[in-house]
Amino acid sequence: MDKYYPIMVNIQNKRCIVIGGGKVALRKTKTLLKYGAKVTLVSPEIDEEIKKLFHKNKIEIIKRNYEYGDLEGATLAYIATDNEQVNELVLKESNSKNILVNCAKNPEDSDFIIPSSIKKGPLSISISTEGKSPMLAKKIKEDLELIFKDEYETFIEELGKIRKMAIDNIDDIKVRRELFKELVYGSLLDDFMDNDIDDLEDEMRRIYMKYKMGSNTKTHRKR
Incomplete structure (x- = not known):
């Protein structure tokens, strides 16, 4: 155990x-x-x-x-x-x-x-072998550092801003979930890592507004 x-x-x-x-x-x-x-x-x-x-x-x-x-x-x-x-x-x-x-x-x-750890702004990743192999924990850390680069810090900071806006302005939890799903599971992060996005904040806000307007439209129809 x-x-x-x-x-x-x-x-x-x-x-x-x-x-x-x-x-x-x-x-x-x-x-x-x-x-x-x-x-x-x-x-x-x-x-x-x-x-x-x-x-x-x-x-x-x-x-x-x-x-x-x-x-x-x-x-x-x-x-x-x-x-x-x-x-x-x-x-x-x-x-x-x-x-x-x-x-x-x-x-x-x-x-x-x-534990051995990686920190990129709000992102913290800890690696532990429970003392059985500190050297392996170090290697895993080195491998992960090649994946989680500095861009993750900016990406997460912007996600945090959008999350707060969504919680304050989008009442429908299903709509919020779809918004976060597109932001995280879509191509946005890859595009940002590849320098294909000029302004990450603007792009995230554009996607946010799409879901916000859609949510408001559905609410208006119900009334």
Whole structure:
């Protein structure tokens, strides 16, 4: 049976604790900052790159050994040390306070793992082999990056605008479904990727207006 439940977590402005001050802790910290977390790092020794983040006021640093209670108020905790004693103490506190923890050295002790991922604006794709083959996860990521190029970010942003307009102005859910079906399953994305569309926003709005006018006509006839 699969151990991990796939989920997307909003950590914007949430407190996340990183125990450790080396290269692994640096990678964890950078990823957390990318998604808007408020990061506190606890370690007596601090990597120079981590210090730069501190001096830019991007993170908080507690420059000492971990102490029980440091996880208070945390949404997520990350163990990035080789000190087994410290790791056990962090796990004990996280378990007692129901704080989800990720342990870099011993994944089997983790409540969650960090999948390999691709992000193009609002599009996030995560790849996980549940720790069985990180190298394969990396290869799959590289393969997917060849498919999901930067154009997807623009396409999704415009889809989001049309979706809001449709929800606000087209009452018939069947008409909305047909609109979204044409936008997503039609040739629009391929044409945009092939540079056959001069203005994606205008083309999407043209298609939207077709369905909006059709919906209004049907509503008028019923009356």
